[in-house]
Every structure is written in C-alpha cells, then in structure tokens.
Amino acid sequence: MKTLLGILLLSNICYSQNTIIWEISDTINNKKSFIVGTFHNIGNSFVDSIPEIKTALLNSDMAIFESIDEEAKLVYTLHKRRKLNELKKLLSNQDFSTLKNLSKNWKTSLSVLKPIEVLLTLTREFQILKCKTVKPIDQWDHFDNYLIEIAKKNKISIQGLETDSLQLNILDDIEKSWSKELIGQEISFWISKLTIEQNWYEECQETQKYQRFEIDYEFTNECEDDILIVKRNEEWMLTLTDLFSKKNCFVAVGLLHLKYNCGLLEAFKRKGFNVKPVIIEKASR
Numbered sequence: 001m002k003t004l005l006g007i008l009l010l011s012n013i014c015y016s017q018n019t020i021i022w023e024i025s026d027t028i029n030n031k032k033s034f035i036v037g038t039f040h041n042i043g044n045s046f047v048d049s050i051p052e053i054k055t056a057l058l059n060s061d062m063a064i065f066e067s068i069d070e071e072a073k074l075v076y077t078l079h080k081r082r083k084l085n086e087l088k089k090l091l092s093n094q095d096f097s098t099l100k101n102l103s104k105n106w107k108t109s110l111s112v113l114k115p116i117e118v119l120l121t122l123t124r125e126f127q128i129l130k131c132k133t134v135k136p137i138d139q140w141d142h143f144d145n146y147l148i149e150i151a152k153k154n155k156i157s158i159q160g161l162e163t164d165s166l167q168l169n170i171l172d173d174i175e176k177s178w179s180k181e182l183i184g185q186e187i188s189f190w191i192s193k194l195t196i197e198q199n200w201y202e203e204c205q206e207t208q209k210y211q212r213f214e215i216d217y218e219f220t221n222e223c224e225d226d227i228l229i230v231k232r233n234e235e236w237m238l239t240l241t242d243l244f245s246k247k248n249c250f251v252a253v254g255l256l257h258l259k260y261n262c263g264l265l266e267a268f269k270r271k272g273f274n275v276k277p278v279i280i281e282k283a284s285r
Contacts, residue, residue: 018213020255021052021278024268026245033244034060034278035264036147037255039210041127043138044146046211052278054150060250062243063151065144067167068160075107077165083111090115090184095191102194115183116175117168122190129194131204133211147252159243161236161253173227210255213280223262230262237267244273 024033034056047053057063087110088096099118103110106121113121128134128141140146151158175183193203209215223230236253243249251264258265269275 017215017217017277019277019280020210020213020215021050021056021280022258022265023274023276023278024244024265025274025276027274029245031244031246031248033247033249033251035251035253035258037215037258038143038147038252039133039207039255040143041124041133041141042143042211043134044140044143045135045138046133047143047146050280052280053147056278057147057150057156057250058154059248060156061247062157062159062249063147064159064161064240064243064249064251065148066160066253067162067164068148068158069164071107071145074164078108078112081112084114085111086115087113087118087187090180091188091191095188098191098195099187102191114171114175115180115187116171116178119183119187119190120171122187122194126190126193126200126203127207130200131207133207144252151250156250161239162232170227170232215255217258217263217265218260219263219266221260223260229256233257233262233264233267237264237271240264241268241271244268 020037022035022037024035025031026033036053036056087099091099100110102122102125103118110118134141140149148158193200236257240249240251253264257263260266265275
C-alpha cells in the first residue's frame with residue numbers, strides 16, 4: 001500500500017539538518033549504507049532534483065523499502081473482499097455523495113474500503129491536489145515506488161521490511177483504537193478540505209518545509225508509543241542491523257521513522273554505527 005508517512009534522524013548535536021539523506025557506516029566491517037527519509041506522496045521530479053539519492057541507490061548492493069509488493073496485487077486483494085459499505089453509516093448523505101464523486105478515479109472501489117483506508121486515501125489526495133506535491137510533468141506520484149522502479153531497472157536486489165497485508169493489519173489496529181464517530185468526523189473533515197477552494201498554507205507547511213529540507217529531527221524528544229512508528233522501528237532494526245553489517249545498503253522509509261529518539265538513525269547510533277548527514281547541494285542554492 002506504500003502508505004504511512006516517515007522521517008529521518010541523527011546526531012544529538014544538531015536539532016535541524018538541511019538533508020533527507022544520511023550515511024550509516026559500519027567501520028568494523030567496512031560497509032557504508034544510506035537512509036533516505038521519504039515523503040511518500042511526492043512526484044519523481046522532486047526525487048530527480050536530488051542527484052545524491054540516485055547516486056546512493058546505484059552504489060548500493062541492496063535496496064530496502066517499507067514494502068515492495070506490486071500495487072496491482074494490493075488492488076486485487078482489496079477487490080476480493082465482500083462489499084463493506086460501512087461509510088453510509090458514518091457520513092451524512094451529502095458527504096457520502098461528495099465522497100463518491102471524489103473517489104470515482106481511485107483504483108480501488110469505495111465499496112470495499114474500510115473507513116481508515118478511506119481516511120488515509122483522502123489525506124494522500126489532499127497532499128497531491130492541494131499541496132501540489134505531484135507536478136503535471138511527473139510520471140510517478142509516489143517517492144518510494146519510483147525508487148523501487150530505479151532499483152529494478154538497474155538490477156539492484158530489493159527487499160521489503162513489510163508486506164502490504166501487514167500494513168493493512170496495522171491500519172485495522174489503528175481503526176479499532178478509534179471510535180466510529182471520530183473516524184466519521186475525520187473523513188468529513190478531509191472531504192471538506194478537498195472540496196473547498198482556498199489557500200491551504202498552514203496545512204501544506206510541513207510538506208513545503210520537507211521539500212526545502214527544513215527538518216527539525218527533535219533527536220532528544222521522546223516518541224509517542226504508537227504502533228505506526230515505535231513498534232515498527234524496533235522490528236525493522238532487527239533486520240537492518242544485520243544487513244548493514246554485511247552489505248552496502250540503501251534504505252528508503254517514511255521520514256517519521258527517523259525522527260525523535262526512537263528513530264532509526266538514533267537506533268543505529270546506539271548500535272555503534274557511524275551516522276552522519278549527506279549534504280544536499282540543492283539546500284545551499
């Protein structure tokens with residue numbers, strides 16, 4: 001599904017770095033790897049504007065992503081579900097009618113999507129359409145998927161940290177922790193945002209800061225104990241620590257997975273790896 005946002009992190013010394021790429025070195029085994037903190041819903045022209053990303057990828061033995069499942073496989077899986085039609089119970093007739101119109105070009109039928117999946121898709125649509133993270137010239141509207149394609153074309157071995165099915169299960173767990181009323185309110189909220197024409201400066205500010213590499217990693221701050229970030233980071237580190245000691249790896253995960261003291265970069269530092277930012281030339285232009 002390639003959902004769930006992410007972030008990058010390093011060093012207790014600096015609270016902000018003008019980069020989204022970090023070098024992780026195992027000096028004992030002489031291995032050098034890279035982690036890129038992605039903002040999932042950004043088009044390929046942004047990725048192409050940062051040559052350091054492609055250089056790091058092409059010089060790696062293995063490329064690792066949150067999930068490498070084909071999108072068509074996910075769509076097929078979702079369409080095998082029985083029709084849920086849960087949204088009619090959560091939304092007003094007007095909101096439901098508007099949602100049907102908004103979703104008419106979605107690859108997955110609205111009738112088989114769970115409310116949390118609809119909410120996630122609406123927030124993704126908002127980023128693309130209102131924050132304009134994808135340009136008309138872009139052939140790819142997903143940062144991670146574009147990198148996966150580059151790796152495949154260059155015959156670089158790829159590995160997923162999770163399957164799309166596991167990510168769907170995580171969303172299920174999140175939905176169970178929310179009341180139906182709250183989910184309905186959130187869906188209505190984003191429907192409204194997608195249908196109102198106005199300047200969304202505040203709502204798009206984080207996206208714009210990311211594109212300018214103005215990222216506060218907040219390394220000394222505690223993480224909220226949630227299943228989206230903390231638990232997944234801990235599980236991913238079991239795989240990544242071993243791989244980084246054996247191969248020169250390239251990793252692309254959502255930026256939030258690298259933020260705070262539970263982020264992957266701080267975790268690598270605690271494991272004894274040398275972690276440092278890769279200076280992006282674009283940031284100083």
